[in-house]
Amino acid sequence: MRAYELREAIGIDGVVLNPDRPTPGARPGEILVRVRAASLNYRDLMIARGVYRSGARPNVIPLSDGAGDVVAIGPGVTRFKVGDRVAGAFFPGWLGGAPSAEAISRALGGSVDGMLAETVVLHETGAIGIPEHMSFEEGATLPCAGLTAWNAVAEMATVRAGETVLLLGTGGVSLFALQFAKLHGACAILTSSSNDKLSLAKTLGADQTINYRETPEWHKKVAELTGGRGVDLVVEVGGAATLERSIRSTRVGGAIALIGVVGGTGQIDPRLLMSRAARLQGIFVGSLEMFAAMNAALTQAKLRPVIDRVFPFQEAREAYAYLDSGRHIGKVVIAV
Numbered sequence: 596m597r598a599y600e601l602r603e604a605i606g607i608d609g610v611v612l613n614p615d616r617p618t619p620g621a622r623p624g625e626i627l628v629r630v631r632a633a634s635l636n637y638r639d640l641m642i643a644r645g646v647y648r649s650g651a652r653p654n655v656i657p658l659s660d661g662a663g664d665v666v667a668i669g670p671g672v673t674r675f676k677v678g679d680r681v682a683g684a685f686f687p688g689w690l691g692g693a694p695s696a697e698a699i700s701r702a703l704g705g706s707v708d709g710m711l712a713e714t715v716v717l718h719e720t721g722a723i724g725i726p727e728h729m730s731f732e733e734g735a736t737l738p739c740a741g742l743t744a745w746n747a748v749a750e751m752a753t754v755r756a757g758e759t760v761l762l763l764g765t766g767g768v769s770l771f772a773l774q775f776a777k778l779h780g781a782c783a784i785l786t787s788s789s790n791d792k793l794s795l796a797k798t799l800g801a802d803q804t805i806n807y808r809e810t811p812e813w814h815k816k817v818a819e820l821t822g823g824r825g826v827d828l829v830v831e832v833g834g835a836a837t838l839e840r841s842i843r844s845t846r847v848g849g850a851i852a853l854i855g856v857v858g859g860t861g862q863i864d865p866r867l868l869m870s871r872a873a874r875l876q877g878i879f880v881g882s883l884e885m886f887a888a889m890n891a892a893l894t895q896a897k898l899r900p901v902i903d904r905v906f907p908f909q910e911a912r913e914a915y916a917y918l919d920s921g922r923h924i925g926k927v928v929i930a931v
């Protein structure tokens with residue numbers, strides 16, 4: 596089968612197509628999945644560059660996120676049958692409850708093989724059905740970006756109607772978080788470096804938008820938009836570069852879901868968190884149980900992920916480069 600491999604963590608050039616990788620077989624408890632689509636996350640760029648904290652196994656098949664159909668099942672499999680449409684779980688060992696070191700020790704596209712291949716093997720508890728109304732391309736965006744946003748908005752913060760959520764940028768996680776915030780009846784304030792992207796975000800439900808390039812002191816604008824109160828939740832993807840402003844944007848007793856590091860470096864005064872009695876909570880994707888809850892909500896609301904562009908399999912490296920350019924809004928997908 597054809598599969599990409601991360602031969603060397605030297606950047607996008609280290610992701611190499613192997614036209615003849617042995618096709619795996621399903622052992623007891625495993626399912627064989629013909630992958631139809633995979634999607635990229637910022638993490639995949641970091642792994643390719645060798646700057647992701649937990650690194651990657653040599654020659655690993657990259658990408659945590661993908662969806663396809665079950666083409667064979669191993670002995671003893673009860674959760675799936677041939678023909679089912681499934682996505683892989685980012686953490687195949689985190690089934691439910693609070694995360695443990697053991698549960699998050701294995702992740703697709705890092706310590707175990709990911710989804711950028713024609714065929715993959717998954718344990719039956721490391722896969723989940725994708726919503727019926729979604730295409731494979733759409734289903735392929737759920738395991739990391741979708742679930743992380745769901746965890747922040749619906750599990751960690753339990754956003755309620757009438758609350759206000761702040762979203763940073765228009766990448767995969769932030770646009771899912773926008774959709775989930777609106778689904779829960781919240782008011783959404785969204786920032787971006789691009790006015791075109793902000794216009795698009797408005798059509799997706801953003802109530803207020805701020806260009807963080809034109810308004811570098813955007814926390815002041817957030818304060819103004821919330822009548823001086825601040826937001827109930829910040830979905831923080833910028834990391835150290837944006838965290839201080841995110842804390843300043845949060846209401847007393849509010850919460851910040853710490854997810855990403857796209858903004859680079861910066862300094863934070865920890866007293867700001869204390870003086871707001873605010874909660875800063877790290878989010879690490881989510882469990883299979885949360886994935887099922889998210890799928891139920893997506894199905895009920897017939898929500899569709901925002902896909903910017905779909906690249907053919909042979910142009911996977913161009914897809915990486917496109918994500919790296921930051922020109923995208925929402926998700927970048929690779930058809931397999």
Ligand SMILES: NC(=O)c1ccc[n+]([C@@H]2O[C@H](COP(=O)([O-])OP(=O)(O)OC[C@H]3O[C@@H](n4cnc5c(N)ncnc54)[C@H](OP(=O)(O)O)[C@@H]3O)[C@@H](O)[C@H]2O)c1
Binds near residue numbers: 856925
């Ligand atoms: N902890 C977890 O479980 C988890 C899961 C998924 C992702 N992540 C992390 O979350 C981050 C986002 O991931 P992603 O896949 O959504 O990335 P992505 O699709 O590449 O989106 C990145 C977006 O971030 C925005 N951005 C960049 N610098 C910014 C800044 N200084 N202020 C505000 N926004 C800024 C840009 O939006 P504009 O172009 O609109 O300006 C850019 O498009 C990454 O650091 C990733 O590693 C963590």
